[in-house]
Amino acid sequence: MEIITKNAKETQKTGRFLAEEFIKNKSSKNKAVVVALEGDLGGGKTTFIQGFAKGLGIKDKITSPTFVIFKKYDFLYHFDCYRINKSEDIINLDFNEIINNNKNIVVIEWAEKIKKVIPKNSLWLKFEYLDKNERRIIIK
Numbered sequence: 001m002e003i004i005t006k007n008a009k010e011t012q013k014t015g016r017f018l019a020e021e022f023i024k025n026k027s028s029k030n031k032a033v034v035v036a037l038e039g040d041l042g043g044g045k046t047t048f049i050q051g052f053a054k055g056l057g058i059k060d061k062i063t064s065p066t067f068v069i070f071k072k073y074d075f076l077y078h079f080d081c082y083r084i085n086k087s088e089d090i091i092n093l094d095f096n097e098i099i100n101n102n103k104n105i106v107v108i109e110w111a112e113k114i115k116k117v118i119p120k121n122s123l124w125l126k127f128e129y130l131d132k133n134e135r136r137i138i139i140k
Helices: 008-025 045-055 087-091 095-099 111-117
Strands: 002-005 033-039 070-073 076-080 105-109 123-129 135-139
Touching: 002 008, 008 045, 008 135, 033 045, 033 111, 045 076, 045 105, 045 123, 087 095, 087 111, 105 111
Parallel strands: 033 105, 033 123, 076 105
Antiparallel strands: 002 135, 070 076, 123 135
């Protein structure tokens, strides 16, 4: 499935919609729901997560955790693996414990950098920068 968003507001709206669908159809009974995001810098990943968090009812301001690697908002964990060099580096941040807790929802920016440790049943989204405002989101 592929979605073209024309601006940041539409990208956030897409995130919100997917989060609301997750709440209705949460299929992971004994593990966290994991959403893996990949794409270029400026591709809309953080903007998408802002909408996703709203769809989950999270009121906090969502910012990219590039320098701290992850931020926790209630039951939502937001990872940014831009500065991670290898999959094993994320394990030191209690990653396995986080993804094995079925109360958690985990979104991961730059997920392709830690592909080895991401659960196989994760939802993968690829973000493509089309122009200043437009983005293509491919749901795998």
